Amino acid sequence: MDTSPNPPLKPGRPRSEAARHAILRATLDLVSEKGFRAISMDQIAAGAGVGKMTVYRRWPNKAALVMDALLQLIGPETAFPAAERALHRLRAQLELQARFFLGPSGTLVRSLLAEAQSDEELAQAFLARWIAPRRAGVIAILRQAVVEGDLRPEIDLEVATDQLYGPIYYRLLIGSGVIDGAFLEALYRQFLQGHASVVGSHKIGR
Amino acid sequence: MDTSPNPPLKPGRPRSEAARHAILRATLDLVSEKGFRAISMDQIAAGAGVGKMTVYRRWPNKAALVMDALLQLIGPETAFPAAERALHRLRAQLELQARFFLGPSGTLVRSLLAEAQSDEELAQAFLARWIAPRRAGVIAILRQAVVEGDLRPEIDLEVATDQLYGPIYYRLLIGSGVIDGAFLEALYRQFLQGHASVVGSHKIGR
Amino acid sequence: MDTSPNPPLKPGRPRSEAARHAILRATLDLVSEKGFRAISMDQIAAGAGVGKMTVYRRWPNKAALVMDALLQLIGPETAFPAAERALHRLRAQLELQARFFLGPSGTLVRSLLAEAQSDEELAQAFLARWIAPRRAGVIAILRQAVVEGDLRPEIDLEVATDQLYGPIYYRLLIGSGVIDGAFLEALYRQFLQGHASVVGSHKIGR
Amino acid sequence: MDTSPNPPLKPGRPRSEAARHAILRATLDLVSEKGFRAISMDQIAAGAGVGKMTVYRRWPNKAALVMDALLQLIGPETAFPAAERALHRLRAQLELQARFFLGPSGTLVRSLLAEAQSDEELAQAFLARWIAPRRAGVIAILRQAVVEGDLRPEIDLEVATDQLYGPIYYRLLIGSGVIDGAFLEALYRQFLQGHASVVGSHKIGR
DNA sequence: AACTAATCGAGACGGTACGTCCCGTCTTAGA
DNA sequence: TCTAAGACGGGACGTACCGTCTCGATTAGTT
Numbered sequence: 001m002d003t004s005p006n007p008p009l010k011p012g013r014p015r016s017e018a019a020r021h022a023i024l025r026a027t028l029d030l031v032s033e034k035g036f037r038a039i040s041m042d043q044i045a046a047g048a049g050v051g052k053m054t055v056y057r058r059w060p061n062k063a064a065l066v067m068d069a070l071l072q073l074i075g076p077e078t079a080f081p082a083a084e085r086a087l088h089r090l091r092a093q094l095e096l097q098a099r100f101f102l103g104p105s106g107t108l109v110r111s112l113l114a115e116a117q118s119d120e121e122l123a124q125a126f127l128a129r130w131i132a133p134r135r136a137g138v139i140a141i142l143r144q145a146v147v148e149g150d151l152r153p154e155i156d157l158e159v160a161t162d163q164l165y166g167p168i169y170y171r172l173l174i175g176s177g178v179i180d181g182a183f184l185e186a187l188y189r190q191f192l193q194g195h196a197s198v199v200g201s202h203k204i205g206r
Numbered sequence: 207m208d209t210s211p212n213p214p215l216k217p218g219r220p221r222s223e224a225a226r227h228a229i230l231r232a233t234l235d236l237v238s239e240k241g242f243r244a245i246s247m248d249q250i251a252a253g254a255g256v257g258k259m260t261v262y263r264r265w266p267n268k269a270a271l272v273m274d275a276l277l278q279l280i281g282p283e284t285a286f287p288a289a290e291r292a293l294h295r296l297r298a299q300l301e302l303q304a305r306f307f308l309g310p311s312g313t314l315v316r317s318l319l320a321e322a323q324s325d326e327e328l329a330q331a332f333l334a335r336w337i338a339p340r341r342a343g344v345i346a347i348l349r350q351a352v353v354e355g356d357l358r359p360e361i362d363l364e365v366a367t368d369q370l371y372g373p374i375y376y377r378l379l380i381g382s383g384v385i386d387g388a389f390l391e392a393l394y395r396q397f398l399q400g401h402a403s404v405v406g407s408h409k410i411g412r
Numbered sequence: 413m414d415t416s417p418n419p420p421l422k423p424g425r426p427r428s429e430a431a432r433h434a435i436l437r438a439t440l441d442l443v444s445e446k447g448f449r450a451i452s453m454d455q456i457a458a459g460a461g462v463g464k465m466t467v468y469r470r471w472p473n474k475a476a477l478v479m480d481a482l483l484q485l486i487g488p489e490t491a492f493p494a495a496e497r498a499l500h501r502l503r504a505q506l507e508l509q510a511r512f513f514l515g516p517s518g519t520l521v522r523s524l525l526a527e528a529q530s531d532e533e534l535a536q537a538f539l540a541r542w543i544a545p546r547r548a549g550v551i552a553i554l555r556q557a558v559v560e561g562d563l564r565p566e567i568d569l570e571v572a573t574d575q576l577y578g579p580i581y582y583r584l585l586i587g588s589g590v591i592d593g594a595f596l597e598a599l600y601r602q603f604l605q606g607h608a609s610v611v612g613s614h615k616i617g618r
Numbered sequence: 619m620d621t622s623p624n625p626p627l628k629p630g631r632p633r634s635e636a637a638r639h640a641i642l643r644a645t646l647d648l649v650s651e652k653g654f655r656a657i658s659m660d661q662i663a664a665g666a667g668v669g670k671m672t673v674y675r676r677w678p679n680k681a682a683l684v685m686d687a688l689l690q691l692i693g694p695e696t697a698f699p700a701a702e703r704a705l706h707r708l709r710a711q712l713e714l715q716a717r718f719f720l721g722p723s724g725t726l727v728r729s730l731l732a733e734a735q736s737d738e739e740l741a742q743a744f745l746a747r748w749i750a751p752r753r754a755g756v757i758a759i760l761r762q763a764v765v766e767g768d769l770r771p772e773i774d775l776e777v778a779t780d781q782l783y784g785p786i787y788y789r790l791l792i793g794s795g796v797i798d799g800a801f802l803e804a805l806y807r808q809f810l811q812g813h814a815s816v817v818g819s820h821k822i823g824r
Numbered sequence: 825a826a827c828t829a830a831t832c833g834a835g836a837c838g839g840t841a842c843g844t845c846c847c848g849t850c851t852t853a854g855a
Numbered sequence: 856t857c858t859a860a861g862a863c864g865g866g867a868c869g870t871a872c873c874g875t876c877t878c879g880a881t882t883a884g885t886t
Contacts, residue, residue: 530729
């Protein structure tokens, strides 16, 4: 889905990179303001000053378009925060993730996840392009924390990641509670209580 | 399909409770087979052998209808499992929840949660009628487990509930991993490691 | 194409005769003002205060719709003029036809004939529903004129009809000359010179 | 519309006359096989192995292109047939015209006439470039026939021409009857009966 | 031989209309 | 009075074609 490096620009491809950006920008603005379902492809095309075919030439449907808009939006910010100790990086990453979800990205992620429930192709793309990289980052951190002696070696990394991300997505989608600092703090603390090695845990608690 | 006796049948009332059941059944069958978005109200009405007006007289839209279908489907089974000790009931409830999600209910819950992302009214209904009762049940169990001395008194019940349900919904919606016995076991064990009182934990592990 | 007598009004048919009239009226107004090609189905539907599906439910495309609009417009006026002698009725019919072509009907007929060149189905409908009845009327008159002794018995009725209608349609479509009284008079006179029986012709010339 | 003599051929001009022919040939083939409306400019360009711009550089739209294709197709054959007596040339010209209409030219003429109904510019071009020259030729013949004493001096030449061409175009466009030898014979005979001078008519009938 | 400028094939582009689909409401005849 | 059937207004969808614009490659006359 538009991952080619495209240096030679051979004929038969979309010519104007400008159109691509205009479309993504219009998508971002419209969808994060009015919501996914409330925005039509015509509105996006019109908002980008572009014909509908120009949109459909690049994305097969609204979901794929919003997907790219999301990735481009937070693409540069994907970098995990730096910190000396792995667990500190994990804690900061939770904070970062939460901050994303409170902004327009939150609306986009909710929309995409919703749409993915009835669109298998989107579901796979969402998993591969949004979820997987972030999980991989977290798992790397967790593994490093084990190396650093802060987490028990017998930890199940997949389940541990689910325990961190699961509750955040749950609140994002269901709205049973807000995703604020206190929530993250409690989540993190209780996560540590479950997984911290006896030796290291007292050094880590924030 | 209209075998109920319903003798008095005075004019001016919905004639048949049978229609209600036929509609819910058709909804259940169609939506759990083909999915929420792929099924139109026309198909549901036709499948129930009923006019569309008869459907819309009882439910304002597809989401509300599917909501009722879900609640009726698992209504009788909502009862939390009985067990002597609270933590055992909690463990059994996790199992039950997972089993629901593997059947047609899983599709319904996913559909409704998806739809709720762009339908505030549905979101509230889903929260109030589906999520809240189950959370209340879990919280009652957790509180009882504290009373029984198996969980630490300082536990944050809301966050603890999120830690149990969050990962399950996460896997249901995202499909990053299956919801099987091993997953539940690991989830439960790590939950306990975080929250069990020092005294009680060794007695509880399954 | 809407030829059924439709008395019982069984379910599954367009219900409102009012919508039909609104659509035909909007079609008539818009197409005779702006022209066939310049008017879209959306405009017609909007002009009739009707959804597009309501139009497409009754007519398969714009051409069929305009066809019906034409027939309804001049339907009541189709009656051939009365006159004692057949040739007088023929002369009056020429006048009538010309007057139609100078009004909105002219635009409609031109549009339909144009469209029929690339739409075989329309071509057949146009021939059967517009051309054929009028030709039949003329041929009946010509035959009567033979009986009355005003035209030679050996006349080829089809070719004679072509000689009357052909030049009129030719001018309508090509615009090489106007269709006015003088043209009709010359056309009629020269037609008579070719076909009148020696005895009768001097009595008929206008 | 492509009337320049183009001798110097300085750079920046259409390089190849070959492209022009390829386009006209593709137009002719495609349009006479599939019809005007069914063929898009993209197909014509592709069929000629040429970019769309190369087409639009030479013709402003499809109609103008087909117009030129028609004129080039029958251009060389436009010459009126030779015969000693004017009426014989007229008769032969009818035959020639009919033969054109039975070949691909018939489709082209029908298409252009159709298109001209909603394209004033094309209508004028068609009249000036296709209709007018042929009418002028016929009128010259008729005038000569008057001089030769075969037609009455008081004949209205315009109307007479309409009487000859009108029925042929009528059958071409409406399809109420075929344009065959018998039709032309009857048309010609009845035309003569109307217009022949008393003296000359018995000498002319074929 | 190198330069240069317009044309070339290919096809992306903004725009308009098409004909289909579904939603939630309304209408009809019949039970 | 309510039902089954389905027509209705509205609006989004994804496609096709128009006539214009852009791209890098080509080519033919000039230097």
